[in-house]
Amino acid sequence: MRVTKRIAELRDLDLVEPPDLRTEIHRRSEDIGPPYPIVPESRRTRLITGVLVVLILGASLLFLGRAFLGTEPPRPGATGSQLIAFAATQRDGSGPFVSVSAADGSGRRRLGPGWAPSWSPDGKQIVFQRANGDGDSTSIFLMNADGSDVRRLTADHGGYDEDPEWSPDGRLIVFTRGLPGGQTRDLYVIAPDGSGLRRLTPRRSDDFGASWSPDASQLALVRVPDGSLEGSQSRGPNQIWILDLETSRLRQMTEVPKGAYRPSWSPDGSSIAFEDGAGVIMILSLSDQSVAKLPIHGYGVDWSPESDQLLITRTRGEGDLAIISLTGNVLQIIGGPGRQAEGSWIAA
Amino acid sequence: MALPLDPAEQLEALYVAEAPRLWRSILAYAGNASVADDAVAEAFAQLLQQWNKVRDPSRWIWRVAFRTASGELVSLGRHSISVPDRVLQPPEPLVDLLSAVRRLTERQRAVVILHDYADRPTREIADVLGISRSTVRVHLAQARRRLRAILEET
16 A cells, blocks of 8 residues: 555544543643633534634635636746756655756756755855754755765754855855754854854744845844744744844844745845745845735745846746746746755856 | 634634644654643643734644643653553554654654644644754655655564
């Protein structure tokens, strides 16, 4: 029997009857806050009906929306004179492997295990994320652009070092660190030779997914408002903030209703691309802080060297990696065996 | 939830909508009904304090409950505390499958349960576990590959 069918049998967990925890919640809440408001059984039935109606209406709207939205045919996009690095998973599920190809998808080469690659500004090295041991922790690694001389940049601390990005001046690499058992994430920088590890964000806040400004003086990042365990997700969803590295001043840049994730600063400095909580690609213009919503779903955005196109990992439609225009038109699909994700784009 | 209800009704609606699946998810993740009871009860009790501040209670409750359960597992592992657990009899052939799931690493287990049982999207799983979306996808692929190998052994 196929493993996917066996995994689907997890749904039989629905046959396990959970306990009614309302009394226990009520008891605990008396210690820490107002009593838990128990709703009479007759009203519970009405509430369940209400929830079901909302779910059915939502599913119907989703179905109708998909039925009316088409997919644009791919058009010629970037030339083969630029390179992309990305994470590739093989058809048999093995991987992911950091891989490189020309920006038109030709000349694809597999370099080694890892994901979330980012080019050094001179294009000679790649920084990436790799699992340690059994895979429950990850560290940051470096290698030459041909896959040689792989070296560890951060130690295995049992947690996650993620999403590295090389600074445009080549001096530092920023990454997200989540410590084991920790409730928040922090941004760190480290020099490519492994020296100068430094935390940039306050430990109480939950900050992650940073991208450098072109002059390497600022970082765009994702911040969870009041990001302690108790306060996480409170006072609104994640938003894009900018951290000035000289003054340590933080400015909130977006107010996106569904939240904002994984910013990418354009090489010309004018814009920050990101995805919202529903996976829609958006572009923040830094001149007036306006946000343009593109008609395409994806994540892991990176800019073309000329700041005129985006490389995204698609979550709907054809292909895993796609080059799109700044209005969301698909210009080129970068396919291949298996799956490709999270590209990093550089002038060759 | 966008229902025109007063806070008491909203909390009850959230309990009805989320608590059973959340409890079963943590049961499969932790392999321990007491940990599931504790994590779910603690998350809902904490939500009371935060109710006026939390804009997305559904996502919040999953995050807090899973992180509470994860903390308890770390504590149990570190201090070798034996927690008396209720005897549950999951339906066949779920017993074999859960046994295989328990041989995954903690993160692989969390991701496969949240994705393949609880139907949470990868974006939300990343929020719940505090890891990147790409890492969620890597864990999911590795969990499925390892499950295949374990299930083929048996």
